[in-house]
Amino acid sequence: IGGASGTTSLRIVNAEHASEVFHLIDTDSSGHICSTELKEVLDRLDVSASDEDAEALFKFLDANGDGEICEDDFLSWYQEAASTVASETSAVRQALFGRRTVNSFDRTPVPDQVLRNAVKAAVSAPNHKMTEPWRFIRLGNETISKIAELNSAEIAKKDPEKAAKKKARWEAIPGWCVVTSRKTDGGIQEEEDFAATCCAVQNFQLSMFADGVGTKWTSG
Numbered sequence: 001i002g003g004a005s006g007t008t009s010l011r012i013v014n015a016e017h018a019s020e021v022f023h024l025i026d027t028d029s030s031g032h033i034c035s036t037e038l039k040e041v042l043d044r045l046d047v048s049a050s051d052e053d054a055e056a057l058f059k060f061l062d063a064n065g066d067g068e069i070c071e072d073d074f075l076s077w078y079q080e081a082a083s084t085v086a087s088e089t090s091a092v093r094q095a096l097f098g099r100r101t102v103n104s105f106d107r108t109p110v111p112d113q114v115l116r117n118a119v120k121a122a123v124s125a126p127n128h129k130m131t132e133p134w135r136f137i138r139l140g141n142e143t144i145s146k147i148a149e150l151n152s153a154e155i156a157k158k159d160p161e162k163a164a165k166k167k168a169r170w171e172a173i174p175g176w177c178v179v180t181s182r183k184t185d186g187g188i189q190e191e192e193d194f195a196a197t198c199c200a201v202q203n204f205q206l207s208m209f210a211d212g213v214g215t216k217w218t219s220g
């Protein structure tokens with residue numbers, strides 16, 4: 001964990017911090033940021049910006065168009081950007097803290113777009129060596145019944161009553177998404193792939209929560 005390099009990860013700031021950043025960019029201490037200093041800081045932050053991008057950003061920050069970014073221009077932009085990031089951060093936290101496992105579902109159809117959002121969130125999960133080991137399979141009614149049957153047959157070996165109840169409960173759940181993680185050599189890569197798939201499932205659930213849809217993660 002550390003300070004992030006890149007423009008999308010600004011810390012929540014106060015005016016003093018914003019001013020400190022301004023003076024770090026203003027390397028010749030002129031009291032203004034010139035276009036060269038702006039380009040240099042983008043390079044230092046590893047932001048892949050073309051000269052045109054840097055110029056466009058410079059024009060945007062140079063609110064009064066005098067060819068220099070003064071401290072006031074910079075402070076107002078920086079604080080606005082920071083507060084946008086802060087509010088997005090709080091939306092993320094709301095989802096993290098608000099999501100709970102749901103056990104009873106109604107039959108309101110889940111729009112395809114909501115499912116697509118969730119899969120998009122899922123595949124944004126970190127995955128070592130970019131293996132993208134996950135697969136998401138939306139089940140139809142016939143397969144839901146078969147899976148409920150399979151699960152119930154396993155439980156029935158020990159507890160037939162519990163098996164019947166569980167089968168009825170599973171068949172009543174209207175939407176199912178099976179998530180698989182690729183199997184390789186049973187070694188570290190496979191473990192890391194599984195870990196990445198678990199991150200993906202969490203992202204999937206958080207996205208569903210953000211779209212007002214309840215989920216339950218079940219391994220059986």
Ligand SMILES: Cc1cc2nc3c(=O)[nH]c(=O)nc-3n(C[C@H](O)[C@H](O)[C@H](O)COP(=O)(O)O)c2cc1C
Nearest residue numbers: 098099100101102103198201215216217218219220
């Ligand atoms: C890998 C994994 C497997 C789970 N399997 C089951 C399960 O088989 N049955 C079940 O009732 N809940 C299952 N859960 C859900 C947990 O029981 C649930 O997340 C936990 O009770 C905490 O509740 P919360 O999700 O509301 O925070 C599973 C969760 C995870 C992460």
